[in-house]
Amino acid sequence: MSFTRRDFMKTTGAGIMVCGLPCIQQAGFIEKSESPNKKSFQFAIAGYSFLKFNLDQSLSMMQRLGIYHLALKDFHLPLNSSQEEIDRTLAKMNSSGVSPYGVGPIYMKTEVEADQAFSYAKKAGVSLVIGVPNYELLPYVEKKIKAYDIRLAIHNHGPDIQLYPSVDDIWNNIKSRDQRMGICMDIGHTTRLGLDPVTTFLKYKDRIFDIHIWDCDKPKKKGWCVEGGRGIIDFPRFFKALKKADYRGTCSLEYAKDMTDPLPGMAESFGYFNGVLAGLNV
Amino acid sequence: MSFTRRDFMKTTGAGIMVCGLPCIQQAGFIEKSESPNKKSFQFAIAGYSFLKFNLDQSLSMMQRLGIYHLALKDFHLPLNSSQEEIDRTLAKMNSSGVSPYGVGPIYMKTEVEADQAFSYAKKAGVSLVIGVPNYELLPYVEKKIKAYDIRLAIHNHGPDIQLYPSVDDIWNNIKSRDQRMGICMDIGHTTRLGLDPVTTFLKYKDRIFDIHIWDCDKPKKKGWCVEGGRGIIDFPRFFKALKKADYRGTCSLEYAKDMTDPLPGMAESFGYFNGVLAGLNV
Numbered sequence: 202m203s204f205t206r207r208d209f210m211k212t213t214g215a216g217i218m219v220c221g222l223p224c225i226q227q228a229g230f231i232e233k234s235e236s237p238n239k240k241s242f243q244f245a246i247a248g249y250s251f252l253k254f255n256l257d258q259s260l261s262m263m264q265r266l267g268i269y270h271l272a273l274k275d276f277h278l279p280l281n282s283s284q285e286e287i288d289r290t291l292a293k294m295n296s297s298g299v300s301p302y303g304v305g306p307i308y309m310k311t312e313v314e315a316d317q318a319f320s321y322a323k324k325a326g327v328s329l330v331i332g333v334p335n336y337e338l339l340p341y342v343e344k345k346i347k348a349y350d351i352r353l354a355i356h357n358h359g360p361d362i363q364l365y366p367s368v369d370d371i372w373n374n375i376k377s378r379d380q381r382m383g384i385c386m387d388i389g390h391t392t393r394l395g396l397d398p399v400t401t402f403l404k405y406k407d408r409i410f411d412i413h414i415w416d417c418d419k420p421k422k423k424g425w426c427v428e429g430g431r432g433i434i435d436f437p438r439f440f441k442a443l444k445k446a447d448y449r450g451t452c453s454l455e456y457a458k459d460m461t462d463p464l465p466g467m468a469e470s471f472g473y474f475n476g477v478l479a480g481l482n483v
Numbered sequence: 484m485s486f487t488r489r490d491f492m493k494t495t496g497a498g499i500m501v502c503g504l505p506c507i508q509q510a511g512f513i514e515k516s517e518s519p520n521k522k523s524f525q526f527a528i529a530g531y532s533f534l535k536f537n538l539d540q541s542l543s544m545m546q547r548l549g550i551y552h553l554a555l556k557d558f559h560l561p562l563n564s565s566q567e568e569i570d571r572t573l574a575k576m577n578s579s580g581v582s583p584y585g586v587g588p589i590y591m592k593t594e595v596e597a598d599q600a601f602s603y604a605k606k607a608g609v610s611l612v613i614g615v616p617n618y619e620l621l622p623y624v625e626k627k628i629k630a631y632d633i634r635l636a637i638h639n640h641g642p643d644i645q646l647y648p649s650v651d652d653i654w655n656n657i658k659s660r661d662q663r664m665g666i667c668m669d670i671g672h673t674t675r676l677g678l679d680p681v682t683t684f685l686k687y688k689d690r691i692f693d694i695h696i697w698d699c700d701k702p703k704k705k706g707w708c709v710e711g712g713r714g715i716i717d718f719p720r721f722f723k724a725l726k727k728a729d730y731r732g733t734c735s736l737e738y739a740k741d742m743t744d745p746l747p748g749m750a751e752s753f754g755y756f757n758g759v760l761a762g763l764n765v
Contacts, residue, residue, distance in 0.1 A: 228682040229677050230702035231681070266747075396512060397511065399513070400510040400513075428754065430754060433515060436758070436761065437764065438513075465547060474754075476718070476758020476759040476762060478762065479718065479758070479759050480758060480760065480764075482719065
């Protein structure tokens with residue numbers, strides 16, 4: 202019974218370092234080592250995750266998640282907004298510590314819609330449009346990319362729609378176009394096509410500007426979003442590939458489970474992603 | 484422009500494996516490899532995390548978190564409950580898929596309170612009491628352990644209270660007692676004393692039956708709970724030590740941040756812990 206020790210602690214008060222006591226041989230707290238190869242990419246959120254919430258609610262959730270990069274969606278800031286309206290939204294985001302890293306995904310079915318998308322991105326001060334232009338619009342969209350010097354990342358949507366189901370399909374359509382026309386690789390939809398996200402990433406990494414990350418429960422059309430780590434995507438292997446390739450784009454969570462209450466699942470997903478990265482460094 | 488391919492997909496319908504198409508050289512989905520050294524311990528929740536919620540609400544949160552082991556606290560099931568009351572609670576837990584892995588932490592200041600704690604544990608059908616018996620009660624508590632064949636894991640509470648501040652202090656008080664009198668090592672409170680959880684674990688692992696895991700933001704008394712991964716505890720190093728030692732007890736999240744809305748932080752913490760374990764296996 203160590204009465205002496207308890208009396209000593211009582212006398213010296215709280216916060217005492219027990220390792221200083223002669224009766225105890227104990228190492229003091231050991232700091233986490235700084236990662237020798239920190240990730241070069243940034244976590245972000247694809248605005249679609251907040252479909253059921255207004256911008257204020259979405260920004261509160263982002264603060265809680267500790268994620269401060271957002272791809273703005275039209276339901277938070279309409280595509281036909283004036284500069285003044287856009288500035289008000291940007292000021293609100295700024296006061297929450299959140300910045301837009303891009304806008305979209307924006308579907309472009311006509312030249313007018315392509316005009317609007319690039320004008321909107323410019324007014325919002327971003328240099329990236331995540332978009333889905335009709336195939337026949339690609340020559341026109343390429344001109345907008347050049348005129349604005351704004352990059353376009355085309356998003357693949359898996360088996361759901363015929364427009365760019367796979368990253369391969371995007372690549373086949375952009376490979377001979379301006380280098381600023383690239384890919385927003387959605388790893389969940391890639392998985393739903395039965396394809397491997399790592400193989401796909403390695404094949405097209407030089408033209409991948411943004412990645413939509415979410416875990417998926419089945420490698421087929423009926424597969425859908427689950428909390429990061431509960432699905433079938435091998436995130437350790439995926440992040441290892443990203444780090445090895447020194448990927449410097451964004452990894453943006455597009456979370457489409459429990460859309461009326463997504464915060465716990467988004468938190469678990471980011472926790473998992475950060476945990477995987479921490480585990481990889483040991 | 485791959486019109487042929489799109490037409491082909493339209494004809495064959497959704498869910499098609501693109502890798503089967505002759506125009507695409509692409510590996511199919513690659514399954515996550517089963518971990519060569521799966522964890523031997525179990526994640527659980529310390530009931531204190533749900534201080535502000537009734538049992539029904541707590542069980543809903545556990546289902547959402549996918550965690551099914553709970554240490555029952557008195558505010559969910561009073562210590563003086565009858566066998567019938569206990570059975571009703573156990574049936575409710577069972578219908579949610581949740582089982583109690585233990586009860587507590589229970590403070591024991593008198594012999595009557597020690598009697599009650601062990602009787603309660605027996606009625607609840609568990610073989611583990613997480614507890615904080617007064618030092619002078621240890622000989623009496625040891626008799627209860629022997630009479631009931633129920634293990635006691637004494638919980639360390641860091642610089643806040645004089646009773647068992649550190650795991651070293653627990654050890655000094657139990658080392659010559661029955662082997663079923665052991666430790667519930669709280670790694671957050673260990674950190675708040677400026678001590679290293681890994682060193683502590685390795686020193687006393689044979690008598691550690693339960694671990695309270697939570698991340699902590701400072702190695703001193705004013706340090707407190709933060710989401711797993713956002714604090715200073717080196718979880719990759721910690722879990723690596725647990726796996727190497729083949730620790731077979733529980734790792735029970737005791738989450739004391741945002742106690743009126745703990746679910747997102749608990750989800751992020753479990754996501755992080757699972758991510759670290761996944762990352763360690765690569």
